[in-house]
Amino acid sequence: MKSNWDEMSKRIEKQEILNNHLIEKMTHQKYKSKLEKIGNSEYIGSLTCYLAATYLIINFTKIEEFIFQLLCIITILLLFTLPIISLKSLRGMKNISIHTAKYSETIKTFMHRKMKFYKLQRINMILAFLLLIILLPVLASIYGKDINSITNFWTIIVPVFIAFFASFSFITWRYYSKILKNLEKELRDL
């Protein structure tokens, strides 16, 4: 094992991958650290949520029935909450000291934060499901449509939609749970 590694090291040492110019380029401001850039998709998602919430606030007066007004308020609250959960979990992942921490400390912090991230993702998933269910009647109400008049709305569309999302959630939940279990095991080994 060691002789194979030494063989590889010897070959690597012989080569010169970097030159002064390349190293300088890597340290240049033009090169933005990946770690500082993560989360672009989360920021776009958050912006979309806030835009949707603004749309609902502007159109709130168009909703006449109390029950739909209540659903609209819940939807707005969810649209504000989802990005906060997502961004909070992301921020947690970014605050580890690369330069001074010992390797085992970094692994521990990373694992803990990863676990927190997945737990929050699970909460996010349930909230997103809730959001999808209540958003439909709210939008119908804004556009002045009676959902009861849509053919097979309650008998086919809603049950199929719920069945689909429930099975999707179940699979995703199990996937996250499996990851969390593995992370816990790795943490115990440390």
Added chain:
Amino acid sequence: MDKKSRFTKVIKENEGLLFKVAILYTHSIQDREDLYQEVVYQLWKSFDTFNEQSKLSTWMYRVAMNTAIYNLKISKRLVNTIPIDLETERFAEVVDKTEEEKIKILNEHIQTLNLLEKGIILLYLEGKNHQEIASIIGITTSNVGTKISRIKEKLKSKIIKKQ
């Protein structure tokens, strides 16, 4: 010698170290390039704070390995990096297929280890003594010995199983 020249010299002298860390913590050439550059960038950022009293290689391993852990969560390429040639094949200057295959198998099996094991075995293979490994990893010296024996056994059984 100014800061930039000193840094360039240090990186050039230790580029093999960075390359090996990049190999062990990534699965594709693209990820390897990204990690390599991320490590160089992080080293540059902390170059001022590097304490001359501590060993240069200890500092480099620590930053490189910590950066590698950070990098794990990022699956997509989100920034423009500078194209560098980090294909392992380019190192096969002398074409020895058996040697090449052995190195490949060893790397494949190390890749399957967990983060702690991977870090320890990397330093062990790099010829670090138990004390240095303990200082970089942050575990006791006696624990290093136990862990190395376990990892060796693990790798051995994996390699035998594959054959």
